[in-house]
Amino acid sequence: MGIWACLGVISPFPYYYFLWNNPQSWVDLCGRGRDPCRVMALVSHFLKLVQFIALFSVSTLSWPPPLYFWPLFLFGQFLNFRSGALLLLLYLCGCLWEYGIYLPFPLQLMDGHDLKMLFLCLWDHWNDPVFVERVRLKSMSAMEKLFTNLRKGAQLLLGESGTYYGVRFGKNIPWVTEFPFGVISDPQYVGSITSLLACLHWVPLLYIIFWVLGYVFMMKVESKEDPSTRAKPLS
Structure with missing residues (x-):
C-alpha cells in the first residue's frame, strides 16, 4: 500500500x-x-x-485535531479561495451555534479538548432565542454571499x-x-x-x-x- x-x-x-x-x-x-x-x-x-x-x-x-490544524488549514484555504473559505467557515459556525443545542456537542465531541471551555461558554447562549435568531440571520446572509464569492481567491482571480x-x-x-x-x-x-x-x-x-x-x-x-x-x- x-x-x-x-x-x-x-x-x-x-x-x-x-x-x-x-x-x-x-x-x-x-x-x-x-x-x-x-x-x-x-x-x-x-x-x-x-x-x-x-x-x-x-x-x-x-x-x-490539534490546535495548529485550524490556523494552517484556514490560511491555506484562504490563499486558495480567499473570502469564500472564510464565508464558508462563518456559515458552518452559524449552523453550529444555531443547531448545536440539538447535538451531543460539545460535551462528548470536545471532551478533553483545549477549546472545550470556550464552547461551554457559548452553550449558555444557545438557548437564548434572540441570540439564535441573530446568528441564523447572519449565517443565512453568509451562505448567500458564499455562492457568489466562493470562487474568489487565487482560482477566481x-x-x-x-x-x-x-x-x-x-x-x-x-x-x-x-x-x-x-x-x-x-x-x-x-x-x-x-x-x-x-x-x-x-x-x-x-x-x-x-x-x-x-x-x-x-x-x-x-x-x-x-x-x-x-x-x-x-x-
Whole structure:
C-alpha cells in the first residue's frame, strides 16, 4: 500500500510537467471545439481525487485535531479561495451555534479538548432565542454571499484559463496583481502546502513530503516560461 500511496500522491505532477513543456501537443490532442484548459481541469480533478484517496488510505483519523490544524488549514484555504473559505467557515459556525443545542456537542465531541471551555461558554447562549435568531440571520446572509464569492481567491482571480495553463495554450490572460498575488509568490501552491502541513497529525510525514515536493517542483518549473514555446490555438 505504501508504494501505491506514494505513486497516487505524486500522480498529477508528471501530467502538469508534460503539459507545461508540451502545450501544443495538448492543444492538438484536444482538437477543435474543445477548450484545452477545461479538459486539463477535468483531468486534474480526477488526479486530485486519486491523490486524496491515496492520502486517505494511509491516514489515521481522529478527533479533535490539534490546535495548529485550524490556523494552517484556514490560511491555506484562504490563499486558495480567499473570502469564500472564510464565508464558508462563518456559515458552518452559524449552523453550529444555531443547531448545536440539538447535538451531543460539545460535551462528548470536545471532551478533553483545549477549546472545550470556550464552547461551554457559548452553550449558555444557545438557548437564548434572540441570540439564535441573530446568528441564523447572519449565517443565512453568509451562505448567500458564499455562492457568489466562493470562487474568489487565487482560482477566481486567475479564472479557469489562468489556473490551468491558459497562457501556455495560447490564450491571452491578463496579469493579476490583486492580493494574494503580488504579495505571495504562487499563492495557490503555498496555500495547498500549508493545508497539507495542517494534516500532519493524521498523515505520515513521508506522504506529506512527497506531495509538498511535487508542489515545489512545479513552482520551479512554472517560474520560467518561454513565450516562443506557447501553443498556437487551432483555427
